[in-house]
Amino acid sequence: MKVLKNEPLKNHTSFRVGGPASAYVIPEDADELKKLIIFLYKEKLSYRILGNGTNLLVSDEGVPGVVIELRSGLDGLELLDDRRDGSIRIQAMAGTLLSRTALYAYEHGLAGMEALRGIPGTVGGAVTMNAGAYGTEMRDVLESCEVITREGQVKTLPLEALELGYRHSIIPESGLIVLSAVFRLRKGDPEEILKEMQEYQRRRAEKQPLDKASAGSTFKRPEGHFAGQLIEESGLRGYRHNGAVVSEKHCGFIVNEGSATASDIYALIQEVRTKVLEHTGVELTPEVKMWGSF
Numbered sequence: 001m002k003v004l005k006n007e008p009l010k011n012h013t014s015f016r017v018g019g020p021a022s023a024y025v026i027p028e029d030a031d032e033l034k035k036l037i038i039f040l041y042k043e044k045l046s047y048r049i050l051g052n053g054t055n056l057l058v059s060d061e062g063v064p065g066v067v068i069e070l071r072s073g074l075d076g077l078e079l080l081d082d083r084r085d086g087s088i089r090i091q092a093m094a095g096t097l098l099s100r101t102a103l104y105a106y107e108h109g110l111a112g113m114e115a116l117r118g119i120p121g122t123v124g125g126a127v128t129m130n131a132g133a134y135g136t137e138m139r140d141v142l143e144s145c146e147v148i149t150r151e152g153q154v155k156t157l158p159l160e161a162l163e164l165g166y167r168h169s170i171i172p173e174s175g176l177i178v179l180s181a182v183f184r185l186r187k188g189d190p191e192e193i194l195k196e197m198q199e200y201q202r203r204r205a206e207k208q209p210l211d212k213a214s215a216g217s218t219f220k221r222p223e224g225h226f227a228g229q230l231i232e233e234s235g236l237r238g239y240r241h242n243g244a245v246v247s248e249k250h251c252g253f254i255v256n257e258g259s260a261t262a263s264d265i266y267a268l269i270q271e272v273r274t275k276v277l278e279h280t281g282v283e284l285t286p287e288v289k290m291w292g293s294f
């Protein structure tokens with residue numbers, strides 16, 4: 001199994017920050033992953049799962065223990081059977097990019113994933129976060145998913161068992177690892193599917209700072225509000241902490257202008273939360289997952 005010692009995580013996160021992982025392991029397939037989990041369980045060693053690192057803020061000191069990267073080893077897509085109700089299913093391995101999965105659906109004339117095309121995570125990360133955009137979330141297309149338990153057992157869980165809510169699932173708290181996911185889609189007109197995907201991409205490019213290092217929306221959407229709007233109303237457009245900046249283009253995004261450290265980004269997150277609370281009375285909660293100590 002490929003194991004890298006003291007691998008800098010800034011090379012694997014979209015914020016482009018983060019210190020080293022003591023051991024960075026890249027299993028080549030599901031079998032290797034299963035053996036690894038059984039080994040770590042027996043040795044009582046802790047580990048973290050890394051998808052495409054697009055929703056992570058890793059501290060500058062890095063993280064002790066093992067980081068398991070699923071992006072390259074668990075990559076693959078398969079078309080499953082047609083169903084009597086007219087739906088068709090796709091199975092995607094956890095490390096497959098969600099964008100590639102949506103394009104695969106389009107190539108097979110399958111509708112349902114158009115709005116998910118622009119989310120830059122893996123299928124495993126997207127299921128874990130119940131990622132979503134423009135009114136579609138993972139729970140709208142997911143049928144079931146295969147997971148590995150802490151003890152190394154492989155199980156198939158139906159959608160209901162995952163308790164997907166707004167950017168939430170039971171996966172992290174249950175210590176599960178997503179191995180693969182089955183999506184239920186419907187036949188559609190390829191031209192229409194492509195047109196919709198392009199429209200969503202256009203809206204994304206128009207509104208979001210896609211040319212800058214970020215982790216997407218930094219904060220969850222507070223009920224009845226939009227985080228970006230509250231931040232803007234609080235006068236924080238362009239507000240900075242060294243190289244970490246509230247995006248001029250979309251206030252809901254904190255971006256790394258190039259020189260930011262994880263501490264800068266964290267400090268800015270806290271300052272924004274304090275100022276928004278003072279100004280609007282609304283408490284913002286980070287959507288971005290944090291690894292290490294801050």
Ligand SMILES: Cc1cc2nc3c(=O)[nH]c(=O)nc-3n(C[C@H](O)[C@H](O)[C@H](O)COP(=O)(O)OP(=O)(O)OC[C@H]3O[C@@H](n4cnc5c(N)ncnc54)[C@H](O)[C@@H]3O)c2cc1C
Binds near residue numbers: 056070119123131
């Ligand atoms: C420019 C940009 C735009 C974005 N737009 C959106 C958007 O529109 N909608 C949206 O919801 N998000 C968006 N995001 C955030 C991010 O892409 C999603 O949260 C995505 O689902 C994260 O997937 P990942 O593979 O990168 O996960 P990572 O960032 O690697 O991990 C996120 C969490 O999931 C866990 N995890 C990852 N894979 C697995 C697995 N196989 N099994 C168990 N746990 C796992 C990790 O341990 C971690 O806790 C955006 C990010 C960027 C940078």
